[in-house]
Amino acid sequence: MTEKELIKGCLRENRKCQQELFRRYAGKMLVVCQRYARHQMEAEDILQDAFIKIFDNISKFESKGSFEGWIRRIVINTALKNYSKKSFKNEQIGVEHVPEKALEPSIYGHLHEEELMNLILQLPDGYRLVFNLYAVEGYSHREIADMIGIQESTSRSQLVKARKLLQQKIIELQKVAV
Amino acid sequence: MNRRHPTDKAFSERLEHYSLEPPMDIWNRIDQKRDWRHKLSNHLRLKWLVYTVSTFAICLVTLVSLFSDLSKSINHFPIPLAKAERAQLVADQPEKANLEIPAPTFSNHPKEVNTASTTGVFTSTSIPTSPIPTTITSTQQEEILLIAPTIRIDEDDLATTVYPNLAQEEIVIIEGSTSSSESNESISLNVQKENTLAVELLSNDWKGLETNYTLGDELRITDTECAKFGPKKGQLFIDFILSPDIALREMSPKNAEYNDYVWAREVSEKSVFAYSAALRMSVVSGMGFVMRSGISYSQINEKFEHIDENYERTEIIKITNSLGEVIGMDTVTEYGTRIRTTHNRFQTLDLPLIVGYELYYDKFAFSINAGPYFNLSFRQKGSFLSPTNLQPISFSSNDPDGIKAFKKQLGLGWYGSLGFQYRLDNKVSLLIEPYFKIYPKSFTNENFAVRQRYFTTGLSLGIRRQL
Structure with a gap:
């Protein structure tokens, strides 16, 4: 079934088409949800x-843009609604001592998708949110600020801290592997 | 151009197509949560323009029919009084009037019609509706009936004043009577074909007749319908109906695994009787369009019977002496066949929204009705066989811990009926309304082993009162 047929079927409330649409996109979208959620149930x-x-x-x-992109936007917006701003605005994580030096790109190649996901999930809510939106989804700091109601500068600083924390964890993983 | 941070790039590229197998119970949850309200609102959102236009059209038609001054009521005859008065004035001063003879219309089967009722005005005239075929033989004598609807005239002056063109013709008034109460008169002209205008006219085509023999538009009878005695403008009624029903059940397995279960259910349950009652308001427009709404209750009853041939009952009994003191305990086990019967009931409360059309014939009225039933509540209580072990299990909408086999609401049902009314007096009528009702969706939950649907038919008997 083509994407167009699927959409038409869903417009007619055809249950089979809806189930097929779910089957086709739910796997990818579950990963998106996991990156924003605190746990699997959420x-x-x-x-x-x-x-x-x-x-x-x-x-x-x-039908102008990508249907998957449209679905992804809805999923992300739904995930964002799940957060209350207070939950991460005042988060203070001690990551200032992490070295500024960037990791070798080859290091990332050794990591599996599951490991990357685990690293993201270990981030505090606020860092995870900004990192997901900026690094993975490709939103700008201005868009992120609008979406979650924070200052652009807050978004920038959260991103820097998220990267530092991820690098720190990747280094730890490397040490364990060695 | 910004160079992407390697961390961002690594996460973005590696996770872009990463996918997991979603648990399918999420789909079931979505499917359950998206109930009929979601689907209906989605449907309405999609078709809002169609529904808006349709609603507007229906409202317009209803309003027009409610408020238009149609000649359907007993007080409003086809010819307005003003026209009759004008005609009378013209007849009083024929010399000043530039009159032409009204075009006669012809029919093999003339019918009677009532026209304006003023003194001396012809009020009951035979109205032909179609031309006589031109195959009439010259010797055949036809009774041609002319309409002289609104002209005040003395019978003696007929030929010379109002029908000057007929003065040379042989005109015979064969019938003329005046009713003292209603001032009704009938007139018809018996004309010999060879020397009458009418027969001469028959050789011409109809257009010619229209040209040569027409009164002014204001004097022509434009509406030849009889006054009808149906509802005037909009009328409001309240109906109370009761109905013995027959509920036909359709049960199908969710998948092949439950075929035996469906068979066991069919064997152990049977329909007993059903009934319904409704209280509804009906708005009937002057044109006969009806809209009905109110509240409807219905109950479907079934009997569940389970025979357990290997029933075993253990009872501990106290052994007492002659003084009534307990001297010991004994355990008694009984074996036998146990027949368990439970009366299951399924109750629905609905909001009907019915549209229809009514036709009135004297004391009788006939209607055709159809529309959706919005289920407000669905309650059930009884027992059936469990899909897991085929043993009796109770279900009840009041028991939150019981088996969740049935839905709380049934969504949309559809109703259709034919109605017959007999008017007892000005306000009260008797109603008989054979009907059917169907809920397209299953009464059971999506995740239950079977789908259970009902088709109900019955004969509603009731009473209607005009408000």
């Missing part, structure tokens, strides 16, 4: 809410 809840929104609002999809 990730599944976000995924569920996001797909309900997708089915309810599929008529609003304009």
Whole structure:
């Protein structure tokens, strides 16, 4: 079934098409949810809410852009709604002592996707949120500031700290491996 | 151009296509959460323009029919009084009037029609509706009926004043009567084909007749319908109906694994009786369009019977002496067949939204109705066989810990009926309404072993009162 047929079917509330759409995209979107959620249960809840929104609002999809991109945006927005701003605004994590020096790019090549996911999940909520939005999804600091209601400067500083923390954890992983 | 941070790049590229197998129970949860309200609102959002236009059109038609001054009521005859008065004035001063003879219309089967009722005005005239075929033989004598609807005239002056063109013709008034109460008169002209205008006219085509023999538009009878005695403008009724019903059940397994379970259920349960009651308001427009809404309750009853041939009952009994003192305990085990019967009931409360059309014939009225039933509540209580071990298990909407086999709401149902009314007096009518109702969706939850649907049909008997 093509993407167009799938969308048309979902517009008609065809249950089979909806199930197929879920089957096709839920795997990738679950990963997105996991990156934003605090735990697996929350990730599944976000995924569920996001797909309900997708089915309810599929008529609003304009066939100009990527359908997967549209779905991803809904998933991310749903995940962001799950956060309360207070949960990470005042987070203070002691990462100032982490060296500034960038890691060798080859180091990342040795890491599996599961390990990368685990590293992200170990980040504090605020850092994880900004890192996900900036590094993985590709949003700008201005967009991130608008999306989650923080200052651009806060977004920048959270990103720097998130990177430092990730590098620190990657170094630790390397040490364990050696 | 910004160079991407290696950490960002590594995470972005590696995780871009990373996928996990989602647990399928999420899909089931989504499917359950997206109930009929979600789907309906989605549907409405998609088709809002169609529904808006349709609603607007229905409202417009209803408003027009409610407020338009249609000639359907007993007080409003086809010819307005003003026209009759004008006609009378013209008849009083024929010399000043540039009159032409009204075009006669012809029919093999003339029918009677009532026209304006003023003194001396012809009020009951035979109205032909189509031209006589031109195959009439010259010797055949036809009774041609002319309409002289609104002209005040003395019978003696007929030929010379109002119908000057007919003065040379042989006109015979064969019938003329005046009713003292209603001032009704009938007139018809019996004309010999060879020397009458009417027969001469028959040789011409109809257009010619229209040109030569027409009154002014204001004097022409434009509406030849009889006054009808249906509802005037908009009327409001309250209906109370009761119905014995027959509920037909359709049960299908969710998958092949449950075929035997469905069979066991079919064998152990049977339909007993069903009934329904409704209280509803009906708005009937002057044109006969109806909108009904209110509240409807229905109950489907079934009997569940389970025969356990290997029933074993153990009872501990106290052994007492003659003084009634307990001197010991004994355990008694009984073996036998146990028949367990439970009366299952399924109750629904619905909000009907029915549209229809009504036709009135004297004391009788007939209607056709259809529309959705919005289920407000669905409650159930009883027992059936468990899908896991085929043993009796109770279900109840009141028991939060019981088996979750049934939905809390059934969504949308569809209703259709034919109605017959008999008017007892000005306000009260008797109603008979054979109907059917169907809920397209299953009464059971999506994750339950079977799908269970009902088709209900019945004969509603009730009473209607005009408000």
